[in-house]
Amino acid sequence: MSENPDHTEHGNAAIARSGEILRTEVGSGLHGIAIAGTDDHDEMGVFIEPPECAVGLRGPMNHYVWRTQPEGHRSSHGDTDLVMYSLRKFLKLAIAGNPTILLPLFAPEASVYTATDLGAELRDLAPAFLSQRAVERFVGYLDGQTDRLLNRGQGSMPNRPELVEQYGYDVKYASHALRLGLQGLEIAEHARLTLPMPDADRQRVLHVKSGGVAELDTVLAEIASIRARIVALLESGATALPAEPDTDRISAWSIDAHRRHWHSHHGF
Template structure:
């Protein structure tokens, strides 16, 4: 029996590197979609927010959650609304109405959210770079922080020492987990270039897309700068050059947030009206 998230689908698009024009022969086929849940889930005691395939390559969101996250400027969901041409895999008339209203999701929040996603990529890149260049030599032990053993464990000299130990031990576990589950493709990039250039490519893409949206109001999913971004993935920047470039682009993003013509906040009332109308129409039409 076909699951309702497929049966009630209103929009499905190609996502990830395939949609950005950055795919390699090894790239996964990713997709992202929107559905209207069944009548029971829409009106009853149970709810539905999203379905994710094993591995996370294919995600389908309930309309309500999709709109809520898009209003927050979530980059992945904004891209879903602004995907064009053959990268739109399926669209129902309800999905077409959603796309027709995509401009209402653009606001100054977009700059902040794209910047936050970029910083997340940079943080991962810096953490992995540290593990590559200066890996921890041994597991932290309470005694290294002045703790003495007792019958239940250890007594720390103060709460600051205990917090420091717990923080270092958490980082140690993260390092072991990274080393044990290290992505082989990423490992090859790190060995060749000294850092994860795929993280770097996504960092650059997010910063440039955030700037474009704030400056022009356009969301260019299929990247006009794809060749440049591929060069980044191929080691265009040294690690210090990447950090310097990123700092400059973050500063530029902040400047654009102060001068953009986009509204400070998206029109939540209009978005709510759209969601209500679409779901009421789906009920009247017997779509769900």
């Protein structure tokens, strides 16, 4: 992927690639809501840092980024955006319930591009990350997308004025908010995250994303209704989710995973 001299690249590619344990599709394609001819291709990976970065004095390498487009240019159809996180950084973000970070843990096998034995073990840990805290993060991200949709807050102006001109509102922001609500509700109700989205939910999000809902107020009302259902589940204690992720289990596995990787790759 380094043939285009105008691409964007941050971080040490050699460290990220040599330590890679997991890489999957993320983004609209994974959710099942990509629209042919319009969406780019997103991937996320996880790598284990060498000892000199994790425990030595070289300093941590938290992530590596590669994008088809040059810095400051928006990705478009046919472009690839790849972000790779060190295992330590990935686990911190996943424990916090970051909706995007959780995706590689639940991606179907067809969307998994690389999975070493350690990568497979990480995916097996997926249920340990789901918690009420994660659901709260989904609600927070939903609110953020809604604020951008409504131009609320500093720096929240739509970056897709062509969609506003065509449909009357930014249908991508609206579809993202709706998707986050539906996925947060699924986690709260069933302690799972289905990818791609269940068909009825997927079709509803696609309907909004493709401009099929003319009135913004209609979309906002649905988003608000789903959000209220999530909050009610959390506040009533009706969800089976634990309050927090199983950090002890995740941390113990991380320590062991680093030891095994360093032993096999660095002779430690």
